[in-house]
Amino acid sequence: MSEIKRYSDEDxxxxxxxxxxxxxxxxxxxxxxxxxVNNADGNDTADTSPTFKTLEEGASTLGKxxxxxxxxxxxxxxxxxxxxxxxxENKTYGICRETGELIPKERLRAxxxxxxxxxxxxxxx
Numbered sequence: 001m002s003e004i005k006r007y008s009d010e011d012x013x014x015x016x017x018x019x020x021x022x023x024x025x026x027x028x029x030x031x032x033x034x035x036x037v038n039n040a041d042g043n044d045t046a047d048t049s050p051t052f053k054t055l056e057e058g059a060s061t062l063g064k065x066x067x068x069x070x071x072x073x074x075x076x077x078x079x080x081x082x083x084x085x086x087x088x089e090n091k092t093y094g095i096c097r098e099t100g101e102l103i104p105k106e107r108l109r110a111x112x113x114x115x116x117x118x119x120x121x122x123x124x125x
Contacts, residue, residue, distance in 0.1 A: 007094045007102065016088050019112045023081045026074060033071040037064055080113035096120050 007015070087093040094103050098120040107114055116124075 005095075005102075006091055011105070012088050012091065012093055015093060015108060015112060016085065018109065019081050019084050019088070022112060023078065023085075026078050026081060030071060030074040030078060033067055033074060037067045037071060077113075084113045098123075 084093060094105075094108055095101070096103050096117040097115045099117055101117055103114055103117045107118060
């Protein structure tokens with residue numbers, strides 16, 4: 001009995017659907033973060049009293065920086081999911097890039113953009 005070298009087309013389709021759902025949610029979350037960073041809702045410190053204006057501007061700047069970092073992380077996640085979709089199309093999805101072994105389905109369901117098996121990831125530490 002030969003060892004499986006790649007996931008079946010049915011498995012790949014299951015993972016594709018999972019990734020597309022996560023990608024859709026990730027893109028919505030990214031747009032929300034981006035609109036918050038850009039103050040698209042129009043709220044700013046112009047409607048506050050001068051006493052608190054300086055404090056609020058400082059807090060607003062820190063808040064925007066934090067939101068900007070979250071947005072960057074979200075975009076990185078989106079790019080990883082998009083790369084996973086390319087691997088599905090190439091039928092290389094789910095293959096550990098270090099060992100060449102199949103990454104367990106349970107891991108891919110939890111982290112669908114994974115490119116390393118747990119064993120390979122542990123070796124890197």
